[in-house]
Amino acid sequence: MADSARHTLPLPDYDHLPVGGLESRIRSLSAGEVEDLLAYERSHAGRIPVTSLLTARLEQLRAGAEPTSGAPDALRPEQAAGRTGSPVSPATSPEPFSPPPHGTPDQRGKPKGDRT
Template sequence: MTDRELPIPDFDHVPLGNLAEHLVPLDRDQLGVLLEHETAHGGRLPVLELLRHRIEALDAGAEPKGSVPADLPEVSGGTPAPAEVSPATAGPKINPPSQGVPTNPAQPRR
């Protein structure tokens, strides 16, 4: 099954903080598809727990509400990362601590 066939577009890229709200519109069968996909591909425990809790809620009488947008704003567009580090994108220059070299604090500086 491709990502396009999943009930949530770009499911693997939806941030965990937004995932719960995207599960509310789905029925039990759609959640089962996502649970099967996540188990086979990512196996991310927080995602599996969210899916299982939503399935339990539906089994307890909750109803799907709303609809999943075709294009989720949090996974599309955005500013692409720079291809390479330049002086404009580099972090600040730091000096090693006085007690030693940062990669080996036990070794004195020269």
């Protein structure tokens, strides 16, 4: 496949997809589409985890598995609109808590005189 073929791959922006999210995305593809991805992967990056994943899915499809529902062009978590930085802020922080000097909050320590 030529470099311009990356724009016609069944998964948009395939080169930038994280390997962890690839498995669920290829479930909606046909055997021919998985073959296209596998050929592209082998001729470009050649990432072993990705080629193994694509090969396994292709074998499943050839053994009779059916593509499942899914949206290969769905918004990826790393593309979420409006998300920048950490969601942690003073407004989302818990109230300060000081544990008791001994024991647990549910079971206070005994005075020394009561110990046996």
